[in-house]
Amino acid sequence: MASLAQFHILISREEIAKAVTRLASEIERDYQGKQPLLIGILKGSFVFLADLIRQLELPVEIEFVKLSSYGAGKETSGKVKVVQGLKTPVKGRDVLVIEDIVDTGITISFLLNYLRKKKPASLKLCALTDKPSRRQTPVSIDYLGFTVPDKFIVGYGLDFDEKFRYLPDICFLEDY
Ligand code: IMP
Numbered sequence: 001m002a003s004l005a006q007f008h009i010l011i012s013r014e015e016i017a018k019a020v021t022r023l024a025s026e027i028e029r030d031y032q033g034k035q036p037l038l039i040g041i042l043k044g045s046f047v048f049l050a051d052l053i054r055q056l057e058l059p060v061e062i063e064f065v066k067l068s069s070y071g072a073g074k075e076t077s078g079k080v081k082v083v084q085g086l087k088t089p090v091k092g093r094d095v096l097v098i099e100d101i102v103d104t105g106i107t108i109s110f111l112l113n114y115l116r117k118k119k120p121a122s123l124k125l126c127a128l129t130d131k132p133s134r135r136q137t138p139v140s141i142d143y144l145g146f147t148v149p150d151k152f153i154v155g156y157g158l159d160f161d162e163k164f165r166y167l168p169d170i171c172f173l174e175d176y
């Protein structure tokens, strides 16, 4: 079991806050006069989404989907399922998906394809972090916070086996 001393800060809370402000202004600029539907992917995106919407001066609506692709641990199983679906219709809406990290890209590609079939007016992706070194499926990220190295990161909503989501900075573990 890792002790807090083994964590190294990769992205500090101050850097995160600056990125959230920047992303909010980019999104505001692009969605003027619109009422976008923000779809957060549970659970990892909930901290980011909560901070982002409070910086956005837009009448957004919020939805969540829960997908499963990971077993316990750090590797994706490669098979994605919708565990908890949408309650708000997506047809004709300006949909912006909010994700914590794009790693292999398998999870987000699955969700974007799933949503595209529901005929939204527009469909874009905002990701806090991107780990392009691990990509298996190409993904285009419309709004990106940070590109991160090939390390397993935790904190600010991101977990390792459901732990460490509460850390205010994005950290990596010495031994992973
Ligand atoms: P992908 O399908 O491989 O792109 O996996 C995306 C999902 O895996 C993210 O939504 C995260 O929940 C999880 N994930 C991938 N890399 C990390 C990491 O470094 N830390 C924590 N979770 C991760």
Ligand code: MG
Pocket (backbone or CB within 6 Å): 043, 044, 159
């Ligand atoms: Mg996760």
